[in-house]
Amino acid sequence: SDELTLVLSDIGFDKKGRLESPDSGGSAGMVFGREGEYLLVNGKNRPVIKARAGAPQRWRIVNAAKSRFFYLDMDGQAFHVIGGDGGLQESTMTMDGLLVTPGERFDVIVYPTGKPGTSLVVQAALYNRGYGSVEYRIPEDLLTIEFSNQPPMTIAPPPKVSRSIAPPVVAGATGVELELTLPPVSSGKSEFLVNGVPFWKAKPYLAKLGERQLWTVTNKTTWDHPFHLHGFFFIRLDEHGDPIRPLAWKDTVNIPMKKTVRLLVDFDERPGEWMFHCHLLE
Template sequence: MSSENTTIRLCLLLAAAAAGCTKEAPSQPEGWDSAVALPPAVDLDSRAEVVEVDLTARVEEVEILPGKKTRAWTYNGGIPGPLIRARVGDRVIVNFRNELPAPTTIHWHGVRLLAEMDGAPGHSQPETEPGGVFTYDFVVPDAGLYWYHPHVDSAAQAGNGLYGALLVEDPAEPAALGDELVLVLSDIGLEEDGSLDPPDTGGNFGTLFGREGDVLLVNGRVNPVIGARIGLRQRWRLVNASRSRYYQLALADHRFLRIGGDGGLLEHPVETERLVLTPGERADVLIELRGAPGATLPVRWVPYDRGYGTAFERPEAEVFRLRLADEPAARDEPLPAVARSIAPLDTAAARRVDLQLTLQEGPGDVEMGINGVPSWKAEPIVAAVGETAVWTIENTMDFDHPFHLHGFFFQVLGEDGRPVRPLEWKDTVNVPVDGARRFVVRYDNRPGMWMFHCHILDHADAGMMGMLNVIP
């Protein structure tokens, strides 16, 4: 090529760059997330460090099954409720109004807030009666995906549709992790005409098994289709908002890179072929889609054996689908380092808390408990601000139990007494059949009464719940 041609080519390239005509970075297909986009909560406060939203619980007709109306219980008229976004350190104000035919509260699952904002009726706040209002006002100190749901008749109210997501973002987090989706996994029980199943469906066996709805939902939709570009990463922020169902997700020929969980980023990422989320748990995963252009890939619910026949003769089911764009594969930016420094909690001088998850035999309704005592007869565990404790949760039943502690993060311990690696902050941990789980927790300076319970909400309502009284 002559020097003249070289000069002309260089000038054209410089002119194109100056005019902003450089090649665009590859992106997901247009409208790729429209089928699952969550309605955002409207921020009423102009200050950058304050998020103020209105949230109303009310009965609303929604369409879940095609052409059929369901009178569901909703936040702001939708299932799930609106997505609340905040940044680490923000003040969050939620002006709550109850227009339901029953009293309720809101629990902010996983958020390290003050006890009086935790939504535990009779302990941290009074029930909000029909027609009543309550203002939740708290600071969000930790990045991660959290969620909100009722704590009055929890199984029935959450099963009727009351739940939503709260995403707390960290501006210091590595960029270019992937195109982000918040995915609220749940289920709902519906009759053929679209009406809600009765809250006591299945009777005592329903309580014992834990009621699972027969319709799987992703952000309130049935088997939605999400667009994807081959070779580009997506970041899925998932929460299992089901009252009882365990979600085990699988995508053929793919592996999930789990980078975070209940309390934000892990110490380091870990790959897994299947992703298991018990009720209440969250996961932050990256996935790079592969396959033939134009193909559709099903993300499947795979039965998880949580005991007593819960996986017996149950078929797999599609949860949602990924439709690959009919265009050549793209090349994503290199994945930045995703790591977090988490110091193991010192257990040398820790107090012991030993709990058994129990079922009381006898006539009448199913009665569960902790250490043989149902929640309505139990005395609180007493602890002090600044203490560290090692909890041992032993399961004496034929069902797994996802154990949730309000208000505090903990580190799960292995059989050797050391924290399970990679280190992460948890607020919910699965306790298997005939097994036990241990975790270590430090009570920071937030005194008050805090719930702990099985997050199979039918079990919690049947008595598998207790209180922790942290005193100054």
């Protein structure tokens, strides 16, 4: 199969053709994040990929945008996810659309197909991550796949890619509660809080080397947060505390608005100070 690295991003300019000011959008921009009007793949706006219809391609995707969520839609054709942030996952997972939040990475197999000599457009579909993300907006073209005149290849079954990941033991993990809030303030400016305090007032969260912790992250705001942990990987758990299958090592995960996500973290090595943060880089 062809192998491609796809770096997704966006960029915006003011009326004079200069890069948009980093403080554009005011307090709303600080809360929601600033999105550029031009979508980029590997630094290009609406690039073209040439392929034979039905031929497998392996795409390694990273969202390098500072705020934009990319919800990829290949005209309903499947994405076969084989890995992500922490390498290959336990088994292949097939999806019709692929949400890639800022900072997140995916390793997928696709079989783009269509009539020889035609083209297929991959779009950034609408995804509701909070107020302002879908109102008065439409899906945007991201890249185009141009098919050669060769006869289409017969599409093979999804690849059986696997990795042996031992199911983690949840019992005995140290519980850590994180609550994300955005209270109104009298000055008209907004400031996100973690457990009731801004980051610059917060005390470090402690972990011992070799300790396993269960982080329960509750997002009480009306915007999604791409949650990123430096230095370590985690495995997601469901609402019952069971590992979500297929098992996958992650360091970035979306915390949907008004939802709770559970993360099992092994602090296996690398002592020192490590950051966790929302990956809206404003």
